[in-house]
Amino acid sequence: MILTLSCPDQRGIVAKVSAFLFERGCNILDAQQFDDQETGQFFMRVVFDADGADREALRGDFGALADGFKMKWTLRNRADRYRVLLLASKFDHCLADLVYRWRIGELPMDITGVVSNHPAQTYAHVDLSGLDFHHLPVTKETKFEQEAELWKLIQETKTDIVVLARYMQVLSDGLSAKLQGRCINIHHSFLPGFKGAKPYHQAHARGVKLIGASAHYVTGDLDEGPIIEQDVERISHRDTPEDLVRKGRDIERRVLARALRYRLEDRVLLNGRKTVVFTD
Structure with missing residues (x-):
């Protein structure tokens, strides 16, 4: 699956996202992030294997995390075209x-x-x-x-x-x-x-x-x-x-x-x- 997000920058975003995926049995395959110091915005793209996870529950649970960081985010199955x-x-x-x-x-x-x-x-x-x-x-x-x-x-x-x-x-x-x-x-x-x-x-x-x-x-x-x-x-x-x-x-x-x-x-x-x- 592919997760993308942007939000106001603050400490702990990468740690929270990584821990969230780990706790749900996901394996991160690729991760990139960028902190725009001019605008104070943080951007991230994560590709991960979610074969062992309940994908609908994953989406719902991540919404709660995203709200806490005021994220704009997308979560998509890579097989979906x-x-x-x-x-x-x-x-x-x-x-x-x-x-x-x-x-x-x-x-x-x-x-x-x-x-x-x-x-x-x-x-x-x-x-x-x-x-x-x-x-x-x-x-x-x-x-x-x-x-x-x-x-x-x-x-x-x-x-x-x-x-x-x-x-x-x-x-x-x-x-x-x-x-x-x-x-x-x-x-x-x-x-x-x-x-x-x-x-x-x-x-x-x-x-x-x-x-x-x-x-x-x-x-x-x-x-x-x-x-x-x-x-x-x-x-x-x-x-x-x-x-x-x-x-x-x-x-x-x-x-x-x-x-x-x-x-x-x-x-x-x-x-x-x-x-x-x-x-x-």
């Missing part, structure tokens, strides 16, 4: 990469569907066999109705996580709020620089020597959500904007895949406008 909805627009490289990694078992999740504002033939080169595809076209005039359909789909499919795999539509403040901490976006730039449209062209105009990509949680502020993962690649003055776009596709794929894997493994904890990511 998150339900993930993938959203994409014209560009298909991130979608294709996530589906491939899912098919080979690298990303342990259940895909509840693929949503696009473009028709299915846009993804002729992506193996979407066995996946539910939903074409939800959108214009400025129909955005409210389209997002209502999207939210209904998220609810009906019991989706846990929404991934914007180069979905080139800005979610409304209302939908962003509903998906707080549940929606991951890949931005084709090394945030906080070059936000908004055509960041590679912005970067080229500024003569940058590094380009990158950032996976972050979606909030009501465009490209301002807590960052989960980033990566960069060196470029030169010889590279055109088209070269940057081509090289950027590779960065986007690997950054989004890593960020999603971290989320699927409960490695990402929110810390205000930032995240704590317990990498492996």
